[in-house]
Amino acid sequence: MTRSEEHFREAQQYIPGGVNSPVRAFRAVGGTPRFIQRAQGSKIWDVDGNEYIDYVASWGPMILGHAHPRVVAALHQAVEQGTTYGAPTTLEVELASLIVGAMPSVELVRMVNSGTEAVLSALRVARAFTKRDTIVKFEGCYHGHADGLLVKAGSGATTFGIPDSPGVPDNYTRNTLVAPFNDLGAVRKLAREHSGQIACIIVEPVAGNMGVIPPADGFLGGLRKLCTEEAIVLIFDEVISGFRVGWSGAQGLYDVTPDITCLGKIIGGGLPVGAFGGNQEIMQELAPLGAVYQAGTLSGNPLAMTAGIETLKLLREQGTYDRLEERSSYLCTSAEKIARSVGSPTFFTRVGSMFCAFFTSGPVVDYASAKQSDTEAFRRYFWTLLEEGIYVAPSQFEAGFLSLAHTDEDLERTLAALHKAFRAAS
Numbered sequence: 001m002t003r004s005e006e007h008f009r010e011a012q013q014y015i016p017g018g019v020n021s022p023v024r025a026f027r028a029v030g031g032t033p034r035f036i037q038r039a040q041g042s043k044i045w046d047v048d049g050n051e052y053i054d055y056v057a058s059w060g061p062m063i064l065g066h067a068h069p070r071v072v073a074a075l076h077q078a079v080e081q082g083t084t085y086g087a088p089t090t091l092e093v094e095l096a097s098l099i100v101g102a103m104p105s106v107e108l109v110r111m112v113n114s115g116t117e118a119v120l121s122a123l124r125v126a127r128a129f130t131k132r133d134t135i136v137k138f139e140g141c142y143h144g145h146a147d148g149l150l151v152k153a154g155s156g157a158t159t160f161g162i163p164d165s166p167g168v169p170d171n172y173t174r175n176t177l178v179a180p181f182n183d184l185g186a187v188r189k190l191a192r193e194h195s196g197q198i199a200c201i202i203v204e205p206v207a208g209n210m211g212v213i214p215p216a217d218g219f220l221g222g223l224r225k226l227c228t229e230e231a232i233v234l235i236f237d238e239v240i241s242g243f244r245v246g247w248s249g250a251q252g253l254y255d256v257t258p259d260i261t262c263l264g265k266i267i268g269g270g271l272p273v274g275a276f277g278g279n280q281e282i283m284q285e286l287a288p289l290g291a292v293y294q295a296g297t298l299s300g301n302p303l304a305m306t307a308g309i310e311t312l313k314l315l316r317e318q319g320t321y322d323r324l325e326e327r328s329s330y331l332c333t334s335a336e337k338i339a340r341s342v343g344s345p346t347f348f349t350r351v352g353s354m355f356c357a358f359f360t361s362g363p364v365v366d367y368a369s370a371k372q373s374d375t376e377a378f379r380r381y382f383w384t385l386l387e388e389g390i391y392v393a394p395s396q397f398e399a400g401f402l403s404l405a406h407t408d409e410d411l412e413r414t415l416a417a418l419h420k421a422f423r424a425a426s
């Protein structure tokens with residue numbers, strides 16, 4: 001028995017399914033999840049001493065690579081000053097100013113402790129601001145596990161085939177309308193049918209929870225136009241894409257400005273952080289300025305702020321996104337050639353350094369087409385890669401991520417392993 005198997009058996013005695021987040025349990029691919037001992041740069045090591053080149057990046061945050069020396073040093077210094085005070089600190093102001101400077105939609109930003117918390121808070125503010133209750137989301141988009149959003153969610157919910165989670169009362173989702181991603185006509189139809197009732201439309205501007213699906217040309221701009229015409233709050237959930245696809249996220253890349261932006265992952269530099277921000281008019285609804293209540297014991301805590309500040313400062317340095325773009329393009333273009341050479345029906349998508357290989361001939365443009373993927377072929381692909389020391393997400397419906405720490409050697413080793421993995425999948 002491997003140590004991961006031993007630890008997994010023990011973990012299941014104390015933790016539901018042995019994990020603190022379902023997708024980590026490897027249920028979609030079978031087998032035993034690897035218990036990770038440590039990580040450095042582009043590598044992670046499991047408790048059996050196996051080394052892997054990591055393309056999960058803790059589901060997105062680790063864009064610099066793991067344990068970046070500047071982040072570690074800053075955390076060492078910060079922890080000597082105490083871990084949390086429950087009082088204002090200059091660190092919160094520094095991270096907030098970095099976010100305001102980077103994100104066109106954000107004039108005021110509130111820190112929270114997860115992406116879920118950022119989204120549920122943003123929905124509350126949007127409903128208060130518009131005095132409307134109905135929200136629109138997109139099938140296959142995942143915005144965390146807040147009750148009203150667990151409707152045809154992506155990520156683990158898709159992996160588990162639980163489009164609607166038990167435990168969510170019907171009246172919690174009665175106000176949630178769902179449209180297919182990239183289908184502007186469907187959204188316009190909902191807006192007509194529910195005219196004057198829709199508080200907000202929330203979208204992952206680059207879908208990252210049903211695999212990676214870029215927005216169709218005109219989709220985001222069309223949502224912006226519709227929301228402006230109907231006085232609907234447009235929320236970009238940039239928990240993944242924020243600071244991933246560019247310094248100004250997807251809103252900068254596609255030049256479409258939402259009313260509220262939700263962030264997480266990268267802005268915490270590997271510590272628990274979420275944030276939501278928007279223009280002054282909307283954000284002033286929030287206590288203590290306005291009446292919308294939202295709070296958090298550890299919101300803006302010094303350690304998470306420190307890791308986030310150091311991460312963003314490093315990302316702001318010249319050429320980081322050009323380097324990520326160039327290397328991600330090389331990896332994915334080469335992988336596509338390999339898949340074609342072995343006759344593996346795959347459809348590749350990529351935006352910046354987030355990407356996906358769907359095991360279907362495609363095209364993949366929304367949840368329905370993503371679900372055409374052959375998850376059995378994906379399972380064979382996953383396990384072949386893992387045995388070759390390449391660690392990708394244990395689900396077809398997640399994103400792959402490249403970091404600034406991945407070396408040329410990492411990419412060449414990965415491409416060699418992909419030859420075997422695509423053969424195993426086909």
Ligand code: KE4
Pocket residue numbers: 021022023024059113114115116117119142143144145155156204208209237238239240264265274398
């Ligand atoms: P958290 O509550 O997990 O910090 O963030 C929720 C969330 C919100 N919005 C988007 C676009 C997200 O992708 C997420 C969380 N992403 C998943 C991975 N696809 C987290 C991994 C997990 O659930 O363990």
